[in-house]
Amino acid sequence: MCARVLMVASSDSMPNINSALCQIATEKLTNTHLITLQTVTTALRDEQFRYYTFSTLIFSLLFMLSRLFVDVQHLVEKMDSQEEAASSSLCLTAECFRAHRNACVQCTQNQSCLIDLGSIKLSFEILTRLLKISSGGSNDASDSLRCGIQFLGNVAVGNQLCKDDIWELGFPHVFRDLLELADEKAVSYTCMVIHTCLDKHKTEQLVKDTQQLRLSLKIIDLCRTLPDVDWTVFIVTKHFLKSSELIKKMYTEMTNEERLTLLELILAQLGVVEEENCVMLSIAQFLASCFTDHCSAVLTLSSESSDDQEAMVVIRLLDILCEMTSGCKEFMPLQNHSDLLRATVDLLKEVHLLGKTSKNVFTAAHDFSLTRPGGADSHPALSFKAHLSRLIGNLCHGHVVNQDKVRELDGIALILDNCSIDSNNPFISQWAVFAIRNILEHNLENQKLIQGLRRQGVADDSMLREMGFRVEERDGSLLLRPLKKDP
Template sequence: MRHVLMAASSDSMENMNSALCQIATEKLTNTHLTTLQTVTKALRDEQFRASVEREVLGNLFAVLSRLSVDVVHLIEKMDSQEEAEHYLCLKLTAECFRAHRNACVQCTQNQCCLRDLGCIKLSFEILAGLLKISSGGSNDIYDALRCGIQFLGNIAVGNQLCKDDIWELGFPHIFWDLLVLADEKAVSYTCMVIHTCLDEHKTERLAKDTQQLKLSLKIMDLCRTLPDVDWTVFIVTQHFFKSSELIRKMYTEMTSEERLTLLELMLAQLGVVEEENCLMPLSVAQFLASCFTDHCKAVLTLSSESSDDQEAMVVIRLLDILCEMTSDCKEFMALQDHSDLLSATVDLLKEVHLLGKTGENVFTAAHDFSLTRPGGADTHPALSFKAHLIRLIGNLCHGHVANQDKVRELDGIALILDNCSIDSNNPFISQWAVFAIRNILEHNLENQKLIQGLRRQGVADDTMLREMGFRVEERDGSLLLRPLKKDP
C-alpha cells in the first residue's frame, strides 16, 4: 500500500506511523521501498519536517534498526545467489538513511530526538557492516554508504552534542576506512563530516598519536589525488593551518611531493585571506622560516642537469610563502627577528649569484627568456628565484635597523646592486632590487655612507639608483650618492 504524505496533518502522521511499523515488522518488499521514498519526500518540506511527531521519528529509527539486522545477515550471505534480496536490503537501507538525512536539515529538535534514540551509534554500526562488503565495488553498497555519511553530516550541523558523538564513534578508524574507499562521492561526504565536526580542541589532538596523524596525512594526500573534492582543502585551510604542532608533525612525516601540496595550499590561502582574518598563527610561519634556513641550500642542486627538482621545489615554495608573509602582514612581521633567516637568505643569494656567474646554468642571467625545461613545455621552477630572495631581504629590512645593518655586514648591499640589470630568468629583479635598497638605506646613515663610498666596479647602475630617488656623482674616483632634485 502506497501512502501519499503531502502535509503534516494528523491523518498523514498516522498513515506514516502505520506504514513505518509495517516496514519494521514485515518481510521486506518493493512496496516498503516505495513507502520509504514517500517519507523521504515528505521530509523535504520544511513545514512538515518542523512539525513531525517524535513517534514518527521513533518508527523511522525502528526501521533503521531492523535494516541493521538485515545488513548483518547480508554480510553473512554475500556469497549466496539471493541477489534480489541483497539488492532490496541495500536499497531500503539507502532510502532509510535519506529519510533520516532529510529529517535533520536545519531542524535541531529532530537532530536531538534521533541522537537520543541512538541513531548515530546505529548508523556507524551499519556503515561498518557495509564497509566489510564494499570491496566488490557495488554501486548499491556505495549508495547506502553515501546516504549514511550524508545523514551523519546533517545531524552534526550546528549541533555540538552530535558532533562530539560522531567524533567519538567514528574517529579515527571508521573515518579512515571511509576515506580509502574507491568512491569519490563517499570520500567527499566523509570529508564533509570531518570538517563539520572538527574544532580547535579536536584539531590539536590530531597530532597526539600515530593513528590520528596518519588520518591527517591521508586528508592532505587527498588534496593532491582528488583535486575536485573541496572538503579536503577546507579541512586543511580552516583547521589544520591553525595548529602549528600538527603542521610541524605532518611536515616532518611528508615526502617532498607531499610537502609541496601543503605549501601550495598555504601560498594560495595567503593570497585570499584578509590580513585581519589570517588563519595561520605566527608559530606556523616561524616553523616554515626554520625549514627554509635549515634546508635552503637544496635549491643549489638545480644547477646540475641530473638534479631532483622536488626537494629544491620545496625550498622555492618556502621562499614564496615567506615573501608573502613578510609583505606588510602584521601577524608575520615578527619574522624580521627570526634567528638566521636574513643571514641564510643573503648567503643563499651569494651562492646562487656566484653559480650563475661561473657557468651556464639555471641561475645564469639571461636575456632570451629561454629558462624552460627540456622541450620548452613548462617554466623552470628556478624562474624568479633570485628576484624573490632579494624581495625577502627587502621585506626583512623594512623599518628594521638591525637587519639593515646585518645586510651591510654580510656585504649584501653590493650584491643586490649587482642584480639591478634586466634578467629574463628573473623578471622584475631590478624592481625588487630597487625596493630592497630603499629599505636597506632608509634612515640608516651607515648604509648610505657605504654606497657613497663605493668605487665604480660595474655594480652600480645609475638608472636604477635614479629610480630610487638618488643620483651618482664621481669625485676623486669615488661614487657619491646625492638625492635627486625635485622639479619645482
C-alpha cells in the same frame, strides 16, 4: 499535522505512513516498502512537515534502520547471497538513510530525538559493514554509504551533542577507512562530516599519536589528489592552520610532495583578504626555520637532470616568506628571526656564484622569447634570485640591525651585482633596487659604503632614480645622492 500526513499519504495511496513503516519490521522486504520510504523521504523535504513530525515517525524510521542493520550484517556474513535480495536490502538502507538525512535539515528537535534513540551509533555500525561490502564493487552499497554519511553530516549541523557523538564513534579509524574509498562523493561527504565536527579541542587530538596524525596526512593528500573536493581545503584552512603544534608535527612527518601541497594551501591563504589571518605567527616562524635549515637544497637545481622535490619545497617556502614579510604587521617579527637574513644572503651568494661559474638555471639570460614547454621560463627556479632579493629588502625595511647585518655579510655589492636584466629572473632589477633602498634608508654607514664602491655591476641609474636616488661618479668612485625634488 495529521492533515498534512494524510495529504501526502493520500497522493501515494498510503493512509498511514507510520503503520506502513512498522510493518516493514516483520514483512519480507519488497519494492512496496521502498515506495513507502520514498514517500517519507519526499515529505521530509518540506520544512513545515519536518517541524511537525511526531516522534513516532522518527522512531519508526529508526526501527526500520535496525531491521536493515540485521540484513546488512547478513550480507557481510554471506557474501554469496542472492543478488536480487542483496540489492533490495541495500536500496532500502540507502532510502532509509535519505529519510533520516532529510528529517535533520535545520530541525534541532529531530536531531535530538535521533541522538536520544541511538541512531548515530547504529548508523556507524551499518557504515562499517557497508565498507566491507563496497570493497567488492557494489554500487548499491556505495549509494548506501553516501546516504549514511550525508545523514551524519546533517544531524551534526548546529548540534554539539551530535558532533561529539559522531567524533567519538568515527575518529580516527572509521573516518580514515571512509577517506580511503575510491568513491569521490563518499570521500567528499566524509570530509564534510569531519569539517562540521572539528573544533579546537578535537583538532588538538590529531597530534596525540600516529593513528590520529595519519588521518590529518590523508586529508592533506586528498587536497592534492582530489582538487575538486573543497571540504579538504576547508579542513586545512579553518582548522589545521589554527594549530601550530599540528602543522609542525604534520610537516615533520610529511613527504616533500605532501609538504608542497600544504605550502601551496598556506600561500593561497595568505592572498585571501579576511578580517583575521588564519596563519599563525608561530607557524610562520616555524616555516622560516625550515627555510634556513634546508635552503641549500635548492642548489641541486643547477643540474639539468635534477628533479629534486626538496628543492621545490625551498622555493615554495621562499615564496611564502616573501608574502608574509610584505607589509603584513602580524608577520613582521620575522625580521628578528636570528638566522633568516643570514641564510638568505648566503644563499643569494651561492646561487649567484653558481650562475657565474657554469651555465645553469641560475645564470643570467637575456632571451625573453622562451615560451615553449620546458623552456627557462617554466623552470621551478624561475625568479628565485629575484625573490631572494625581495626577501632581503623586506627584512631590512625599517630595521637598522638587519641593514647593518647585510653590510657585514658583504650583501650590498652582491645585490647591486644582481641589478642587471635577467630573463630567468623577471623584475630582478626592481627587487634589487627595492632591497638597496631599504638597506640604505636612514643608515649612514651603508650609504658611505655605496659611495665608496667602484663601478662593478652597479644598478642601472634609471632604476635607482625610480627609488628616489641618483648615482654620481667622482674621482673613480660612485656617490649615491637623493634626487632633487622639483620646486
